[in-house]
Amino acid sequence: MTIHPVTGLTDPAGTATVSVKPLVLRARRRGTDLHVRVTAPTTGTRLPVVLFAHGFGSDLDGYAPLVDHWAAGGFVVVQATHLDSKRLGLPADDPRRPRIWRYRVQDMRRALDELTTLEASVPGLEGRVDHGRVVAAGHSFGGQTAGILVGLRVTDPDTGVAEDLSDARVMASVQLATAGAGGAELTAFAHDNLPWLRDQDFSHITAPGLVVAGDKDDLPLTTRGPSWTTDPYTLSRGDRSLLTVRGGEHFLGGISGYQSAETTDENPDRVALVQQVTLAYLRHITGVDHTDWNNARGALTDGHPLGHLATK
Template identity: 80%
Template sequence: MTTYRTAGLAGTAPTPTAAVKPLVLPAPQRGEDLHVRVSAPVTGSNLPIVLFAHGFGSDLDGYAPLVDHWASRGFVVVQATHLDSKQLGLTADDPRKPHVWRHRVQDMKHILDELGTLEASVPGLAGRVDHSRIVAAGHSFGGQTAGILVGLRVRDPHTGTAEDLSDSRVMASIQLATAGKGGDELTPFAHENLPWLRDQDFSHITAPGLVVAGDRDDLPLTTRGPAWTTDPYTLSHGSKSLLTVHGGEHFLGGISGYQVTETTDENPGRVALVQQVTLAYLRHVTGTDHTDWEKARKALADGHPLGRLESK
């Protein structure tokens, strides 16, 4: 396991972890069984859960820098391989393809329904998990998935309706480098190829949440530039915090893996910042401990070279 360090944000010491994959949940309605990975500390009880959604094209093995960090410090992290994964290779004419955003949410709800089964499938984990403390998290496309679980409304491009697909079992969210509202702010490419971004309504989100945005995340999906990814913070309600990663592009220094090729801003310090602030938030929002979160808020209030943390 690679360890990154950020000055002033030391945080909690790691403990050994175990990961089990693939745990297979039958899912005939999606046309593919749902493959799941569970990572957890080998000791401890009343462990909170992080339900993590990968970015477009990734899979249940992605995002090890975050997953390892959270699991080694007291969280059960559950990941799935969603239908948009490169591993599954859906063809352009696959009838499921226009609905992958909705299938992702259904995947997460299926996991929530089967938490007992998943827990029992991991040796030594049964009876150690707190099912009342669940946080949804995700990067990029996965951030939209996490947002929907806490109230984000997405207008279905086929039906024209914007359903409430939230789940009361999820208490909070972490959205990393996630899309903002659609409309005229989308580029023609995004409007044509990602129709589920055309109309997003953040106003119904009231659950606590942390949004992480890179101030150089200049995606080809919007005309607004990096500020677009702060919409989940500025346009939603309730207790929200925003971590702005200085110099951060879409992969925020390299959160998607230890040896990845897609990162355009590789920087161990940025990864450490995201690791430590997200962990502090998880511990804070689940009521585990508030000390690290208060330290992070103080250290990152202004003037830190790696980022800025604000709340509303």
């Protein structure tokens, strides 16, 4: 176990990891096969799973600071490249674009459906995965994807219907820098170009979850300011927690990749905070260990320089 000199939080001793990509899952109706990456510890049994959805435009190679940390901490992390990825280069007039938010959810379901196949494709992993402990996680657009899997209702802009697309196999969620409720608080740009944000209903979320929000995350999608990204916490029900990252902008110090050029608030200590709190939460909610989570709740009070942790 190590103690970070700035965050003051503890981490379990990390283990070596292995990562395999691309694992290709056939998806005829999607129009493009689903490419998946699996990162896992080289030791341990009954390993819980994190199903991770990237932000808009990213791919299965993103978010290494989080993925590597979670895997070293005892989790099998499954990442897919969604249709909005810049890597795929979908044309602006591609007929799949208006329903791209739905395809993301279907991608996650397909990965869960094929979890046994994915497990067998990673050398030494077969038989070591606990299919009964799955947490959905995601950043930005990926946070909506993760939220839908635990009960977030999104009104389909084509049909006007808000379906229940949750998946009973997912026990909890981790949502990082994720969109809040729509309506009048959306900017004209978001209303016109991201119609899946117009009407989001968080009240059906009853599964446990951790929301991570930067108090300087002033997105051009809302007129409300950074507090908009706390909606997945304040408007949901059940056992929920909120990590507010002080000074954090949309990439929370640099979680989207090592030396990522898109990070506007580069800060290694901020990244360490997000790494440690999310791993502590994952270990807590899957029943691996509660010590680090309880320590984080005690340490991240109003006086902590990097963040504040609230629960309800």
